[in-house]
Amino acid sequence: MDELLSEFVAETQESLEALANVVVALESDPSDRNLLDELFRFFHTVKGSCGFLNLPRFEKLSHAAEDILSEVRSGDAPPDAATITAVLAVMDRIAELCSAIASGASLPHQNDDQLIETLRHCYKMACSEAAPAVDDDHVEKDSAIVTEQAVRNNGASRTIRLPLTLIDQLMNGVSDMVLARNELSRKLRTNDASPELEAAFDRLSTCIADMRDSISKTRMQRVDRLFMAIPRMVRDLGRELGKSIELTLEGGDVEMDREMVEMVVDPLTHIVRNSIDHGIEKPIERAATGKPETGTLRISAHQSGSQIVIEVADDGRGINVDAVIGKVVAKGLMTAQDVSKLNDQAKLDLIFTPGLSTAEQVTSVSGRGVGMDIVRANIERIGGVISLSNDPGQGLTITMRVPLTLTIIPGLILSAGGLNFAIPRSAIIEILHDNNPTVSLSALGGGKTVTIRGTRYSMIDLEDVIGVPPVERQGPRSLMLVRSASGKPYILGVSHVENHEELVIRPAAPIVMSAGIYAGMTLPDNGQPMLLLDAGGIAQAAQLPLVVENVDVLDTGETDEQASPKTYTGLRFIELTGEERVVRLSLVERVEDIDAGAFGETAGRAHVQIDGRLIPCAYGIDKKARTGVITCLRMRDGARELCYPVETVVDIDEIPTELDMDAAYGVVAGVVLVAGQHIEVIDGYALFSTLQDGQIVEEKASKGRCVIADGDDIWNREILAPLLMQAGYDVIWGEADLATGGHDVLLMSGAGTQAGDVSAAHAVVKLRSSSAPAGPDDDSIYRYDRSALLNAISLASGIRSSAA
Amino acid sequence: MSGLYLFARIAGTPVAIPTEDVEAVVRMSELSPVPGVAGYVAGLSALRSRVLTIVDASALITGSAPVTIGDDGSKENYAIVCDISGHSYGILVDDVDDIRTVTNPVLPVCGKISEIWLPYVSGAIEDQGQYFLLSLTGLLEQCLVQQAA
Numbered sequence: 024m025d026e027l028l029s030e031f032v033a034e035t036q037e038s039l040e041a042l043a044n045v046v047v048a049l050e051s052d053p054s055d056r057n058l059l060d061e062l063f064r065f066f067h068t069v070k071g072s073c074g075f076l077n078l079p080r081f082e083k084l085s086h087a088a089e090d091i092l093s094e095v096r097s098g099d100a101p102p103d104a105a106t107i108t109a110v111l112a113v114m115d116r117i118a119e120l121c122s123a124i125a126s127g128a129s130l131p132h133q134n135d136d137q138l139i140e141t142l143r144h145c146y147k148m149a150c151s152e153a154a155p156a157v158d159d160d161h162v163e164k165d166s167a168i169v170t171e172q173a174v175r176n177n178g179a180s181r182t183i184r185l186p187l188t189l190i191d192q193l194m195n196g197v198s199d200m201v202l203a204r205n206e207l208s209r210k211l212r213t214n215d216a217s218p219e220l221e222a223a224f225d226r227l228s229t230c231i232a233d234m235r236d237s238i239s240k241t242r243m244q245r246v247d248r249l250f251m252a253i254p255r256m257v258r259d260l261g262r263e264l265g266k267s268i269e270l271t272l273e274g275g276d277v278e279m280d281r282e283m284v285e286m287v288v289d290p291l292t293h294i295v296r297n298s299i300d301h302g303i304e305k306p307i308e309r310a311a312t313g314k315p316e317t318g319t320l321r322i323s324a325h326q327s328g329s330q331i332v333i334e335v336a337d338d339g340r341g342i343n344v345d346a347v348i349g350k351v352v353a354k355g356l357m358t359a360q361d362v363s364k365l366n367d368q369a370k371l372d373l374i375f376t377p378g379l380s381t382a383e384q385v386t387s388v389s390g391r392g393v394g395m396d397i398v399r400a401n402i403e404r405i406g407g408v409i410s411l412s413n414d415p416g417q418g419l420t421i422t423m424r425v426p427l428t429l430t431i432i433p434g435l436i437l438s439a440g441g442l443n444f445a446i447p448r449s450a451i452i453e454i455l456h457d458n459n460p461t462v463s464l465s466a467l468g469g470g471k472t473v474t475i476r477g478t479r480y481s482m483i484d485l486e487d488v489i490g491v492p493p494v495e496r497q498g499p500r501s502l503m504l505v506r507s508a509s510g511k512p513y514i515l516g517v518s519h520v521e522n523h524e525e526l527v528i529r530p531a532a533p534i535v536m537s538a539g540i541y542a543g544m545t546l547p548d549n550g551q552p553m554l555l556l557d558a559g560g561i562a563q564a565a566q567l568p569l570v571v572e573n574v575d576v577l578d579t580g581e582t583d584e585q586a587s588p589k590t591y592t593g594l595r596f597i598e599l600t601g602e603e604r605v606v607r608l609s610l611v612e613r614v615e616d617i618d619a620g621a622f623g624e625t626a627g628r629a630h631v632q633i634d635g636r637l638i639p640c641a642y643g644i645d646k647k648a649r650t651g652v653i654t655c656l657r658m659r660d661g662a663r664e665l666c667y668p669v670e671t672v673v674d675i676d677e678i679p680t681e682l683d684m685d686a687a688y689g690v691v692a693g694v695v696l697v698a699g700q701h702i703e704v705i706d707g708y709a710l711f712s713t714l715q716d717g718q719i720v721e722e723k724a725s726k727g728r729c730v731i732a733d734g735d736d737i738w739n740r741e742i743l744a745p746l747l748m749q750a751g752y753d754v755i756w757g758e759a760d761l762a763t764g765g766h767d768v769l770l771m772s773g774a775g776t777q778a779g780d781v782s783a784a785h786a787v788v789k790l791r792s793s794s795a796p797a798g799p800d801d802d803s804i805y806r807y808d809r810s811a812l813l814n815a816i817s818l819a820s821g822i823r824s825s826a827a
Numbered sequence: 828m829s830g831l832y833l834f835a836r837i838a839g840t841p842v843a844i845p846t847e848d849v850e851a852v853v854r855m856s857e858l859s860p861v862p863g864v865a866g867y868v869a870g871l872s873a874l875r876s877r878v879l880t881i882v883d884a885s886a887l888i889t890g891s892a893p894v895t896i897g898d899d900g901s902k903e904n905y906a907i908v909c910d911i912s913g914h915s916y917g918i919l920v921d922d923v924d925d926i927r928t929v930t931n932p933v934l935p936v937c938g939k940i941s942e943i944w945l946p947y948v949s950g951a952i953e954d955q956g957q958y959f960l961l962s963l964t965g966l967l968e969q970c971l972v973q974q975a976a
Contacts, residue, residue, distance in 0.1 A: 199875050442860060489862035532880035532914040534970050538864040544871060544878050552859045552871035552878040564863075 031072050032125045033184070038065050039118050040248075043255040046114070050107045050258070056096075062110070063092040069117065080120060080135055087139040088113045091146050109142040111255075187281075190241050197235045198527055202550055204231050240278075246324040246331070247275035249284050253295060257320060260299045267306055267316060268299060273323035279331045279427050286405045287333065287425055290398045294335050294421050295322070297395075302339030302419055312416065314338065330407075330424045338418040342411070344370050351376055360681065371413050375399045403506070403559075406432065406449040434526040434555065436547065437501070439484075439517045440491030443553055445526055445545055450506050450558040454520055456499040465701065467686055467694070473502060473514045477699030479683060480504065482514035483565040485556075488540060494518060507562040515561065528555055539564050593678035595702060596656070597670040599642065605678050605695070606667075606705040612659050614672055616652040619644060622668070631655070631666045639714050641667040641690070660711045667710075678704070727820040728753045732771045738806070743770070743790075750813055752820075768819045786819030788812070833907065834924040834958060838885040840944070842920075843929070843958035844907065851908040852923050855881065867970070869919055874908060879917040881906060887970060888943055909963045918963060929954045946972070 042065050049058040066089040073081035088110055095106075116138060204227065211224060250272050261268040279287075303309075303318035310316050321336045344367075351373050352359050362370065374395045402409045407425035414420075426432055426449055434445040435454075455462050455475065463474045464482070471482040482502070486493040496518055503515045526545040531554065535541055542557035593605040621632045622644040629643035644653060656667040682693035682704060690713070692706035729747050731739050734756035744754045755767070769787045789803035790812070796803065804811050832843040833852070858870030858881055867887035872879045885891060906917035933950040936959075940948065946969050950960040 195877075202873075202875070440862070442862065491862050529878060530914070532916065534868055534882070534967075535861055535864055535880055537971075538861075540863055541861075546873055546878055550873050551857075552873050554859075554861060554871070 028076060028124065031076055032121045035069060035117065035121050038068070039114055039121070040251045042114065044251065046107055046111055047254040047258045050104060053103070059092065059096055063089065063096060066092060081117060084113050084117055084135055084139065087142060091142055094146065105145040105148065106142070109145045112138055113142060193238050193241070197231070197238050198546070200231050201235060202546070204228055205550065242281050243278040244281045244284050245275060246277045246279060246284070249287060249291065250275055250322065252292070253322060256292065256295065257299060260296065264300065265305060266299065266303055266318060268303060269317050269319045271319065271321040273321070274325045277324045277326050277331060283405065283425060283427065286401065287423070290401045290423065291333065291335070293394060293398050295320070298335060298337040298339065298419070302337045302341070304340055326427070330426055333423045333425070334420060336418065336420040341415040341417060341419045342371060342374060342413045343415065344413070347373050364681070371411050374411065406447050432526055432528055433523060434545070435523045436521040436553070437517045438519050438521055440486040440489065441494040442491065443521065443551070444485070444556050445547070445553050446556045446558065448523060451503055452506060452512055453504040455502045455504070457502050458499040462502065472701070474699070474701055475504070477696065479696060479701060480512060480514045481567040482516060483561070483567055484516040488561050488565050505558045507559050513562055513567050526555070590677040590679050593676055594656070595673040595676055595697070597673060599668060599670050601670070602703055603673065603700065604691070604703045604705055605676070605697070606656070607707060608675060610658050610660070610707050612657045615655050615657055617655050619649045619651060619653055622653070633666070638664050638666045641665060641710065644668055660707070663711060663714055665711060665714060728755055728767045729816060730755045730767050730769045732769060743806070746809070747816070752816070768816050788815045788819055831926060831928050832952065833926050835907070836921040836924070838889045839921065841956065841958045842961040843952045844961050844963060846926065848909050848963040849907055850910055853906055853908055853917070855904040855906045855917065855919065865970070872917060874915070877915050879906070879908060879915050881917040881919055882967065882970065883919045884966065885919070885921065887966070888947060890943070907963065911964055911967050916967060918966065927954065933960055
């Protein structure tokens with residue numbers, strides 16, 4: 024009994040799904056006898072089955088529906104929309120009851136009678152309204168229907184139901200067989216088998232291959248199943264939102280893996296929902312923009328290689344990219360500056376930005392954008408790709424490409440650190456050798472960067488991720504451009520890529536999955552188990568900076584007004600040490616060739632002699648290694664001069680103001696991309712701040728006069744006076760010119776002069792020859808305390824000048 | 828409680844494993860290493876068309892370095908094959924002694940046993956000597972506990 028019941032539930036549920044479309048189709052063409060018959064048959068079957076299964080509610084419902092439909096069939100009146108809705112409600116109730124029985128829950132108590140009453144009432148209304156006119160061609164149509172019906176019945180293939188576990192067992196059995204065959208083949212090869220044996224073995228191989236194919240097909244399901252719920256949803260939503268929509272479904276006969284169908288249902292539903300809710304406008308709006316009032320929604324599926332391409336196209340208003348950008352910026356997910364650097368496609372892809380979906384409904388303003396990040400994540404999790412094609416005002420096409428199956432995927436076998444791993448081919452965008460001329464590798468602070476044809480990518484070696492030392496090997500390493508979960512690709516460096524194979528993927532044990540870098544395991548034909556790498560997981564485990572902010576897709580193609588102020592003119596040059604760097608051209612006065620002999624270095628500070636003057640130099644020059652002339656950039660920050668020796672000057676270019684990578688180190692501010700090369704940017708501030716004040720005395724502006732009282736003292740004459748002169752003071756001996764200026768500072772040593780005599784007219788700095796002061800009220804300064812001495816003089820002369 | 832037990836040794840300690848958990852005992856040959864995971868995961872091995880995740884029980888319990896298999900043929904490595912929550916595992920043990928039906932009841936653990944064994948042992952069995960009672964499910968659950976810690 025139980026078995027019968029569960030079979031009944033399963034069958035009913037399946038027919039219900041199939042019938043949803045029929046009801047909707049019937050609504051658009053109420054006179055279609057075929058559809059009516061199909062619907063009638065369903066209720067009839069349900070009524071028959073539940074009679075002997077003792078399900079009174081089912082019976083009552085289906086009986087009522089059958090009655091109405093039989094009246095409709097007898098041709099009294101075509102069903103109107105209200106009647107169809109009522110029939111749908113009855114079907115829904117039956118579906119509810121079915122799932123309640125299936126899950127063993129108690130049946131929900133609802134008023135079935137009311138439903139039935141509504142149904143009858145609707146039908147009566149329809150009858151009274153219906154025109155009594157009968158089409159002349161009605162008879163003709165009938166005959167056509169009969170033939171079509173016959174064809175359909177013959178065409179329907181006979182099917183049986185099988186539990187899924189049985190199919191899985193079969194699949195495993197075939198895998199075993201393939202492995203056994205491979206082993207046998209190895210044995211045969213080593214043992215020099217006879218031609219007859221070889222022939223027999225070949226036949227076995229063919230049989231096994233065929234069998235593997237057909238068993239794989241048992242897992243396949245028509246995409247129809249994926250489409251089943253859509254017509255009903257479109258109808259319900261359209262009605263709810265007051266929109267008129269014409270739905271076209273194409274390619275329902277394409278087959279894909281059962282599991283895959285289940286994985287795609289949700290994203291597809293979501294996209295269709297968005298399309299109707301946000302994409303297709305209300306009839307009035309459509310008429311206003313000159314579009315037909317009925318919107319069209321086209322969902323198609325086709326197979327392309329090992330992928331299924333599902334396209335959802337509408338002729339609605341499309342995505343308002345500006346509104347999306349506004350939303351992204353307003354939510355603080357990206358700065359306006361970052362966004363402005365994106366190209367059109369990248370801007371459109373902002374719709375996938377995580378966090379956007381949690382915003383309040385952006386419906387009327389921006390078009391869609393609800394949960395698209397989740398849609399993308401779901402598609403990518405099964406190795407698929409989603410892309411948008413937006414035609415603002417005219418419609419949007421969303422394309423999903425998903426693999427045919429989850430369990431057998433095309434994979435690449437790669438080697439790293441002497442171990443083999445598999446990676447889904449769908450995750451790989453490109454594979455290059457590291458000696459490829461379009462590839463350049465660089466490392467900054469341990470982080471590796473790869474530039475391929477002008478685009479920079481983060482790079483990680485697989486050996487580093489798995490913690491295995493790399494194995495020395497002849498030949499170049501392989502760089503794989505891999506998709507990560509966030510959509511930003513990165514480079515995975517591996518020893519080499521071995522080959523590619525169709526892999527049967529099994530889930531890995533939790534203790535293995537917990538490493539976060541594996542997606543499963545597989546048993547390739549050589550019988551050696553292998554781990555399947557999880558491209559997204561590796562990026563996470565390696566903590567690669569794959570944040571959206573770094574994803575600057577540079578708008579190199581366009582040089583519009585918006586982009587122009589974002590660049591400055593820079594001088595590109597090659598350092599003596601070989602790096603290519605760029606400096607603001609406005610900082611460079613001129614480029615000059617200077618003889619290597621003119622360079623000098625003192626106390627760690629480099630300088631160069633030009634025109635009889637010493638000018639600070641950014642770097643010291645190894646005079647032994649360099650002879651002849653050295654190209655120098657003569658730079659000036661307005662006041663100070665600097666000489667920057669370089670290997671050679673490359674070019675003058677427009678350089679983007681924004682750094683592509685912020686990596687301040689020494690005089691380097693970071694890295695920018697110019698014409699496909701990455702160039703370090705000189706930080707002008709850091710460069711000039713390395714110059715110390717007064718490092719090289721450029722001109723002597725007299726700071727004031729110092730009067731040294733005792734001109735006969737040898738210390739005063741030979742040590743103090745030169746020090747003062749070097750510091751920029753004029754030195755006067757004795758008390759000769761006391762009256763000439765108020766800026767003079769009188770320096771006195773020892774107790775030779777009475778302080779009281781001169782203090783009124785001069786600032787006085789007293790010096791003493793012993794390091795320790797003579798007493799607590801001794802305000803003299805130790806004469807070898809250079810900084811205190813100079814401080815006191817400058818302070819004293821400052822006081823004097825302000826007083827004057 | 829009587830039942831059929833597999834008698835084996837893990838890290839030199841005799842253990843009794845209820846045979847409900849045990850699917851087979853196989854001799855391990857070559858293992859494919861699994862880098863980047865806990866040390867007690869000795870690797871992967873193919874058993875017909877199944878892939879076993881091989882867990883070195885001694886390494887798990889004592890925290891010692893896992894054995895390397897295939898380097899020398901001198902030592903034979905046995906793995907107990909089991910299916911736990913949908914995944915196939917092979918538990919590496921030092922040695923497998925016997926499979927016997929034991930009619931004696933399960934005894935509580937007596938004495939202060941080494942701390943490393945505490946999380947794994949649920950009792951003891953006396954049958955021609957004492958054995959720790961060990962459940963494979965518990966053993967693997969402990970793997971995940973260790974990982975979470």
